[in-house]
Amino acid sequence: MDVFGALSDPTRRRIVAVLAHGSRTAGELAAEFPRLTFPGVSRHLRILRDARLVGVTVDAQRRVYALKPDGLADLYAWVAKVQAEFPANLDSLERYLDAGGVREKTGRRRR
Amino acid sequence: MDVFGALSDPTRRRIVAVLAHGSRTAGELAAEFPRLTFPGVSRHLRILRDARLVGVTVDAQRRVYALKPDGLADLYAWVAKVQAEFPANLDSLERYLDAGGVREKTGRRRR
């Protein structure tokens, strides 16, 4: 699952938001989500890890999770690119029509 | 489906990217995705509409889709907030340890 997919889940967004304030162990994170079981949180963490949104360091049995800029940067870059390409100041429909977007009348094709 | 969910699909991201360059009719958009059927694209457009990422204007039978800044702004705001809260310059694990994140030795509890 890519960055967008990883962040499409509200729980995972909350995890990322928590980690923005500082690193947490898997257990601490799980404790933040009383409505979820431990394995549930663990799987979310795996998905975030695969998406390069978080990283883990091992401290004995504990896994300390930390936010990683990589994944977020991808997301940010995509949004920035789209926004840059989008001429928001011009009315979009007007622009479309000016560019000759609609070329023909509709209905039965002329014979 | 919210903005994140809407953008979790690659096809929908491509639609948004296309619309960033200018408005398109549903038919024109569908033509950009030869591997998908027309109704398939139509449903993606509906999801993007619900997420306030695009807007429609009616031109006779044609529906002209245009990118809307609203949804993208939400996404941008979320990313910006997380990045602002994330002290990227400090090593995250170090910070965690300094804050006393790990308080006890592991193993069997002391009696």
Next chain:
DNA sequence: CACCCATTTCACCCAATCGTTAAATAAGTG
């Protein structure tokens, strides 16, 4: 090494999502 703690992996279920085909809706033309 017996026991404990922390976390992940496994097997399974249910709900949501994606894509398709067929039918419905909406609107222009002669």
Next chain:
DNA sequence: CACTTATTTAACGATTGGGTGAAATGGGTG
């Protein structure tokens, strides 16, 4: 109004995703 174009809605099957409890893994302690 019959016909055509443009697009959406409906119904349905296949796949993925999130949740759970149970078992497995990795590591520390006495």
